[in-house]
Amino acid sequence: MPSENDAALRALLPREAAARLQSLRLSDGVATLVLDASGLGAAERAGLEIGARKALERESDIAEVRVALMAERDGPAKPAPRILAVGSGKGGVGKSTLSTNLAVALARRGIKVGLVDADIYGPSQARLLGTEGTKALAHDKKLVPVATRWGVPVLSMGHLIEPGQAMAWRGPMAAGALTQLLEAHWEEAEVLVVDLPPGTGDVQLTMLQKFKPAGAVIVTTPQDLALIDATRAIELFTKGGVPIVGLVENMAGYVCPHCGEESDPFGHGGGETSARGLGIDFLGRIPLDIAIRRQSDAGEPPAAGDGPQAEAFAALAARVADWLAAPSDRAAGAA
Template sequence: MSTPDSTPDTEALRALLPAQARERLQSLRCAEATVTLILEASGLSARDRAALEIAARKALLREEDIAEVRIAFMADKDAGAVKAAPRILAVGSGKGGVGKSTLSTNLAVALARQGLKVGLVDADIYGPSQARLLGTEGIKPVAHDKRLVPVASPWGVPVLSMAHLSEPGQAIAWRGPMAAGALTQLLEAHWEDADVLVVDLPPGTGDVQLTMLQKFKPAGAVIVSTPQDLALIDATRAIELFTKGGVPIVGLVENMAGYICPHCGEESDPFGCGGAQASAQELGVPFLGRIPLDIAIRTQSDAGTPPAAGEGKQAEAFAALGQQVAAWLDSTAGAESN
């Protein structure tokens, strides 16, 4: 199969692909044991794209001279058709450690399970985690027309993160303008196939948030807090930032609310209870519900298996959140064009 310089022949590699991948193949390149594919994605759901990517990658990696496979999907460009840019849904918090990234992942998956075409941008430039949370670690995105193509995930949500662009464990020591530039690169990628982009923002109210407000004004913002007073004070600051920037607040989520002991079944509230709901009422913003403090959420998330993609109480909690957010998106669908 290999040529004299040990580079596999592209026609032979094409023959290894599943039939559906061969039919959709737009480009195949091989260089230095890395195969890069571009597949046409029209008519495929996000889950079907993920299944096709997994099958194509597995088929090509059977060739002993191939060490890495990069796959990109491009939407079909109908003549004269212009698709609206996806609506941006920012997920923010005033401080770190409130579970914002995990909530962003599961909200995106919950929205996708309701039939929306959802993409996920990991805007936490210094502490990216979405590659692990969506089970896409080690996959490098390809570029097309000088723009990144999102990485397909097994859960029907394509994603882009600095974790896909940097080496594992690499410290990203950038000043504000460089971080803002990275955000621009992630958001200006090929998201044409998405209806909604869930953007997992870093904690606080710094350069990345300001770039988002000034250059990529979100359709709305979901604010995440834990029940304790300190987290709620910081969440209030995040709400104020978005409100001053003219971004509607979708609502406030109380995360890590209530813990049920797996041994005795007793319920306790290590971070308090009801604080976010009371704050939402005081601030005049909707309360979107509570997500429990549950070890299953932590273990599944660490394994790259979002609880929202499964069944049980954890999935139900995220599904309920997704339903409220989807209803808000539907009710405001025409507001941006007015």
């Protein structure tokens, strides 16, 4: 294997990655690259990283590849991305899967989206976006988001700790972790989708105090208990002056893959009825579908493909994109 100063190490890289290489270090089987991604869009940045990573991973002497993408700023600093919080009053309603696919569906509409996994104690976005085992790097004391194949850079505690490691942290430590994730190098993002933990605890309060979202999407299932808890989440955001984009009814309806019969194991229409009663928009329904579960577990977001699952997430993203594009006075008036 060539030394870290040998040109042969650079020769392993694809042509574009080699041309944009700022530094390449090999130590104890770990190759660390810094690539100049100036002028590239989200998909091109992802392709640049993936190409460099795959080229070096083929070498038997390289056990791990770490890639940092940096971009020079031209002209005035870009405005901070708008934060779109995705919350729920309770766990088990599919909030993280919905956050992933909403981000991917927004990216497919041409919006530059980043995804923050703010579920500090139970991070799942590394799995959902197929980036497990990738460690986040830092530049200028700030984390660098991890690129994905879907054009949605992501940061999660899953990129900072060992798989399966328990996060036995008190509230202030979790709040500090959230701050690190949100103050990372998100300069290229226009919108940050933030997958919040369930409930109304320390992470939510820290966000309201330090990183006030532009809006909040609330996720529920049709069953009464989930709707009651969703109402609590709505109240928290409303009291914090955060506009409610609307409510999504997840796991709504199930079609048997064998007989084709449709059933509603969690009930039907509760989300839409509740949204109407609360005076907020109903953003749509996402079906209870085993294909969503299988693809999510495999790190292949359904929103990136075709079929009814992708269409459901695309319809949701269209509603959210319309809200984001609305005049600021309209969005502010929703609080």
